[in-house]
Structure formats: C-alpha cells, structure tokens
Amino acid sequence: MRRADRLFQIVQLIRGRRLSTAEFLSQRLEVSARTVYRDIAALQQQGVPIEGEAGVGYRMRAGFDLPPLMFSKDEAQALVAALRLAQGQLDSVLARQAEEAMSKILAVLPAPARAAAESLAVFAPLTGLDEAMRERLARLREATENRHKLRLDYLDLAGTASQRTVRPLACYFWGPSWTLAGWCEVRGDFRNFRVDRIQSLQVLDERFRDEPGKTLADMRRAFEQSDTPSTDRA
Structure with missing residues (x-):
C-alpha cells in the first residue's frame, strides 16, 4: 500500500470510531505500530485534527469531515453482499433502513459500479427471524x-x-x-x-x-x- 493510501485509510479508520489504538490501526493496515505513530504525526503536522497519544488511543476532533467519497465496484459489491446476508437477521426497522440506505448509495454510483453491485450473485434467505x-x-x-x-x-x-x-x-x-x-x-x-x-x-x-x-x-x-x-x- 502506498503511503498516501495508508494515510487516507488511517483518517477513515479514526473518524469512524470513538477511539482507535495504534495496535488496532497497525493490525488493520498490516504495518508496525511505529509506522502508525509516524503516519499520525505526519497527519497532525498537515493539519488533520487527530487528538490522543501513543499508548492511549486516537480520535478525530469534532467537526472534521472529508468530501463525499465514491465507492469502487468491489466496495459496492461488498455492501450489497453484507446487506443481503444481514437483512434476514435484523429487526424490521433496521432491515428497512438498511435497504433504503443501500438504494441511496446505488443511486449515486457510476453506471458500471451500480450494475456490478446489483448483479452480484450472492443471496441469503429472508426468513431468518419471525x-x-x-x-x-x-x-x-x-x-x-x-x-x-x-x-x-x-x-x-x-x-x-x-x-x-x-x-x-x-x-x-x-x-x-x-x-x-x-x-x-x-x-x-x-x-x-x-x-x-x-x-x-x-x-x-x-x-x-x-x-x-x-x-x-x-x-x-x-x-x-x-x-x-x-x-x-x-
């Protein structure tokens, strides 16, 4: 993974959790904790508002956001697969909201990524819970x-x-x-x-x-x- 991609992934992981330790980040990115420390220091120097310290954990300061992201074909397929597998095991409210969220995501995808996601040949029965x-x-x-x-x-x-x-x-x-x-x-x-x-x-x-x-x-x-x-x- 290129360093630029790794820095982007670190930002995504930290902003998606309340607190992320260097150990968690190193395992997800398959790099050493020392590399994580260096990358976070570099991001902080570039103005990314990451708070925390080594040995405790890191979080993103409230109010920080990135521009909207576009999913790749593989990412869109993974989301569709996850929804199909989970939908039968969720309560009715969550299942309906998940389906609505997926519809919104698919609606803004480029045509090739949307076609690939909708044609994914992975299915699960919807009769899991009464x-x-x-x-x-x-x-x-x-x-x-x-x-x-x-x-x-x-x-x-x-x-x-x-x-x-x-x-x-x-x-x-x-x-x-x-x-x-x-x-x-x-x-x-x-x-x-x-x-x-x-x-x-x-x-x-x-x-x-x-x-x-x-x-x-x-x-x-x-x-x-x-x-x-x-x-x-x-």
Whole structure:
C-alpha cells in the first residue's frame, strides 16, 4: 500500500470510531505500530485534527469531515453482499433502513459500479427471524440506544426461571441466535441473555449512565478474559 493510501485509510479508520489504538490501526493496515505513530504525526503536522497519544488511543476532533467519497465496484459489491446476508437477521426497522440506505448509495454510483453491485450473485434467505423476534430485537435495540433499564423474565439453559433488572449494553448475533449483553443488577455482574429465552420484557422509565466497571468496554474486557462461553452466561 502506498503511503498516501495508508494515510487516507488511517483518517477513515479514526473518524469512524470513538477511539482507535495504534495496535488496532497497525493490525488493520498490516504495518508496525511505529509506522502508525509516524503516519499520525505526519497527519497532525498537515493539519488533520487527530487528538490522543501513543499508548492511549486516537480520535478525530469534532467537526472534521472529508468530501463525499465514491465507492469502487468491489466496495459496492461488498455492501450489497453484507446487506443481503444481514437483512434476514435484523429487526424490521433496521432491515428497512438498511435497504433504503443501500438504494441511496446505488443511486449515486457510476453506471458500471451500480450494475456490478446489483448483479452480484450472492443471496441469503429472508426468513431468518419471525415477527415476534424482530419486534423484540427492535425493543432491545431502542432501550440500549436510549439507555433505559429492562426488566426481564428469563429462562436459562437449565430451565430455571428468574426475573432480572438489566442495563442493556449491546445485542450480539452468534449465527443461530441473538443475545442481549448487559449489566445484571441481580447478579451484580455482566451477563448475556439469549433473546429467544426471554419470556417477557418491560422497558423501564429509569435510565442509566456509564459507571466505571459497568460499561460496554468493561464488559468486552471481562468476556475476553473469561473462560466461560459468553453466549451461556446468564
């Protein structure tokens, strides 16, 4: 990869995330961390408002933007493939919005790239989730985005019923099933709940804020360090 292309990719990666470490960037770009440090220093000298430091991470200062980008044929095909594979596993709102977003992208592509994307011979069935599951996923996603606590009636793998109050942090798709990951106030720890084992759910009026030790980043670190399969932790 040419250095100019690598610098452009660094900007794209940093602006697309809240915080990007040099290790993450070096893995994505297949270069050393030292090279990443040099490239970021060069970008900063050129006036690109990258904030942060080595050992902590980098982010783009609010308000920075680049001119609109045009997708290549291969990139457009990748987007179409991703949408077709995911659409059957998304809640109805996200699935519809994804399709509308793809229509907007295809509408502004050059004719050859659009034709290549639309003729891509990669398909997936759209019958992955029933309507009840789609509706439940939509409620879980909205509660997560709006920071509302949930009350769940849950049936675990052993068939034991319990009621939990949960701070929802993320929804994970594992192939055959979805899980809700969050901070369980009953257990005082992070837990993953199989969405198909949730017997009933109530979105509470009570909201929550990030607290040290109870955030999504904390949960991901805890699951990475645990020997227990995260999909079975409830």
